[in-house]
Amino acid sequence: ETGVTQTPRHLVMGMTNKKSLKCEQHLGHNAMYWYKQSAKKPLELMFVYSLEERVENNSVPSRFSPECPNSSHLFLHLHTLQPEDSALYLCASSQDYGGGEETQYFGPGTRLLVL
Amino acid sequence: GEDVEQSLFLSVREGDSSVINCTYTDSSSTYLYWYKQEPGAGLQLLTYIFSNMDMKQDQRLTVLLNKKDKHLSLRIADTQTGDSAIYFCAFQTSYDKVIFGPGTSLSVIP
Numbered sequence: 001e002t003g004v005t006q007t008p009r010h011l012v013m014g015m016t017n018k019k020s021l022k023c024e025q026h027l028g029h030n031a032m033y034w035y036k037q038s039a040k041k042p043l044e045l046m047f048v049y050s051l052e053e054r055v056e057n058n059s060v061p062s063r064f065s066p067e068c069p070n071s072s073h074l075f076l077h078l079h080t081l082q083p084e085d086s087a088l089y090l091c092a093s094s095q096d097y098g099g100g101e102e103t104q105y106f107g108p109g110t111r112l113l114v115l
Numbered sequence: 116g117e118d119v120e121q122s123l124f125l126s127v128r129e130g131d132s133s134v135i136n137c138t139y140t141d142s143s144s145t146y147l148y149w150y151k152q153e154p155g156a157g158l159q160l161l162t163y164i165f166s167n168m169d170m171k172q173d174q175r176l177t178v179l180l181n182k183k184d185k186h187l188s189l190r191i192a193d194t195q196t197g198d199s200a201i202y203f204c205a206f207q208t209s210y211d212k213v214i215f216g217p218g219t220s221l222s223v224i225p
Contacts, residue, residue, distance in 0.1 A: 004157075006157075041217070042119070042215050042216060042217045042218075043158075043203065043205075043215035045212065045213070056212075088157075090157055090158060092158075103146070103148070103160060103163060104160070104213060105160060106150070106157045106158035106159070106160070107157050108156055108157040109156070109157040
């Protein structure tokens with residue numbers, strides 16, 4: 001049990017659907033992250049939130065829209081996705097972002113399949 | 116840009132030691148990490164080392180850091196079938212990003 005939970009664990013959606021991924025951390029951390037893990041590719045950082053403010057947006061297409069309503073919750077809203085967006089989406093949290101120890105703790109991931 | 120390399124596959128017999136290697140390019144890394152990913156699961160932090168350390172031991176795990184060669188290794192003693200997983204090295208850059216390697220898939224043969 002890592003203290004970071006993600007729902008749903010698996011998701012199948014069509015290209016015209018709208019869905020959301022949810023991440024919740026119970027560690028009292030101030031920073032949260034979204035990563036994409038595709039087959040045979042290194043882990044890709046998508047977004048970083050620190051104290052509910054977005055601090056990183058690594059050239060992610062606008063069909064991915066993050067939301068951080070408070071420091072414990074992070075969402076990734078999905079709309080009009082493409083089949084190549086099929087991947088494992090990992091959420092992580094760390095105590096702080098910038099200037100200190102930022103060991104990240106990961107959730108179990110959401111396995112997304114876009115048809 | 117930053118780059119991290121790992122061998123993609125490693126196969127060992129149960130009871131032997133496993134050594135997973137990683138090379139990186141950013142010489143200003145502060146923290147270097149090893150993560151484990153079991154099938155169908157997310158990443159689990161195994162251990163980490165500060166850049167001013169050469170070695171860290173934690174039960175069956177030994178991390179060695181050679182800053183001159185920018186080489187990081189993870190040694191698993193007495194490897195068990197439950198150690199079969201993908202192992203990612205990662206490092207924190209001077210810009211406070213964490214860069215991950217491609218992962219090494221460890222297969223343990225009973």
